[in-house]
Amino acid sequence: MxxxxxxxxxxxxxxxxxxxxxxxxxxxxxxxxxxxxxxxxxxxxxxxxxxxxxxxxxxxxxxxxxxGYVLERFDPGNVESLKRLADMKKFHLSPEQSLAAGEADNPVAAAIVWLESLGYIEAGRRTMGLVFERPAARILPWGKDKLDRVFLLYLPMPNVLIVDRLLRECIAYIGQQWETRPAPVNHLFLLTDMDNKDEVTSAASGVVNFLLKIDEGSLCPWLFDLAFGRLFYPLDRSLISGLHRRQQNKFRSSLLNWLAKASNVDRSAEIAFAPGPLDKPAPTGQTPAIVRTPKILTGQIDPALIADAEESNSPGSDTKNSTGANNPN
The missing domain is CATH 1.10.287 (Helix Hairpins)
Incomplete structure (x- = not known):
């Protein structure tokens, strides 16, 4: 505003x-x-x-x-609106956290290690990225078993249209899985290392504008800007329950704490943020990391997304797979 x-x-x-x-x-x-x-x-x-x-x-x-922060629907095509979004300090990481994120040799592998430390395991690969799930904590001892779910995706050039498409695909997947694998709390975790700050901010407007509430619970998108040390997430969370807000707060805090710990690790060991390639020997005293290449399935996906995913996985590529957002509401 x-x-x-x-x-x-x-x-x-x-x-x-x-x-x-x-x-x-x-x-x-x-x-x-x-x-x-x-x-x-x-x-x-x-x-x-x-x-x-x-x-x-x-x-x-x-x-x-x-x-507080004045709620505003940021316009991805308005320079002044994006400038206000870029100036919001709540999305900026600390210098130490930014440094730890920027030193990632393989951000997807690093994110997998982080998610596994939270108890998530890989449950599939879809057009919206790698799917991770874990059993949800039970409030009552009876009732149907439920899950917490994270979609992990990594693209080199995010934009608001791709984020909007991915959000809709995630919502559709959550609905399709509800009968057999219900997950009330869902996250779409997007990573990018694009060096164009304005373009990343424009894509982030879709994440920040998203209202989180879906028929089956909530879907919280995140855009992790590795190049400029920013973590974007929705501003308006008034439509979801306090329990879901607290779980999203814990999700964010766990990432920030993990980055803070990584920033204190000996840089010479090159284990500050991400494990290296499969054939690279692990540092002394460290268990070799098993890195699963984030190869995205290409069934029923837009050709542009296919091209981006294949480019990010091609040998010698320095870019990764990423996205941008618009509230489907």
Whole structure:
């Protein structure tokens, strides 16, 4: 949201709260000054209930105006809108985390190691990437077994249209698997090392705009910008339950903690972020990493995505597989 729009909204909300406060003072004065009204018990109760509502509104106003982030639907084609998105510090990693991410020789292999450390195992390969699943924690001891699911994809040139397509494919897959492998909490984890900051920010607008809520639960997209040390995710999470928000917070925290630990590892051992090629001997004292090449299946996929995936897996290629987003809602 532009500065002018923020000021306008701030003034409007402040005026509403001011008028509300004036009304409360007038009502209180009228009740106290009229003995007949003062003797009505329910009227006094109603007045104090209204005061409580006003206090809640005031707290929310202060929190959203000074301590929160103004929600905005970022326009991938608007330079000013993208500039505001790029300037949002909440998506920026610390220098140490950015360094650890940038030193990845094989970001997909590194992401696989990280996901496996969280208990995920590879469950398939689809057009939207590698599929990882793990048993979901049970709130109640009975009921159907459910899963947590992550789609992992890595492309060299993300854009908002590809992100939109991938989100729709993920939603369709989640619906198809619901009867046999239900997964209420889902993540689409996208990686890119593209060196064009503006293009990555444009693709990230689709991730940030996504509203997360789907019929079967939630789908949270992430765009990990390895080149510029940024991790994008949706801003508006008001449509999903608090449980899903907490799980998404844990998912993000686990990645940031993993990067922080990687940044403290001896750089000379070259194990800061990702394992090396299969034929490269592991550093002394380290178990050799088994790296599974992220070869994406090409059935029922757009030709452009096929070309990008094949390019990222061709010998000598320095690029990877990635995406960009638009809210299907």
């Amino acid at each position: 532009s500065k002018r729009n923020w000021i306008r909204n701030f003034i409007h909300q402040a005026l509403i709260l001011l008028l509300f406060l004036v009304g409360l003072f007038y009502l209180r004065k009228t009740i106290v000054g009229t003995p007949e009204l003062a003797e009505i018990g329910w009227l006094t109760t109603l007045f104090w209930f209204t005061v409580a509502v006003y206090i809640v509104q005031l707290v929310l106003f202060i929190r959203s105006s000074f301590f």
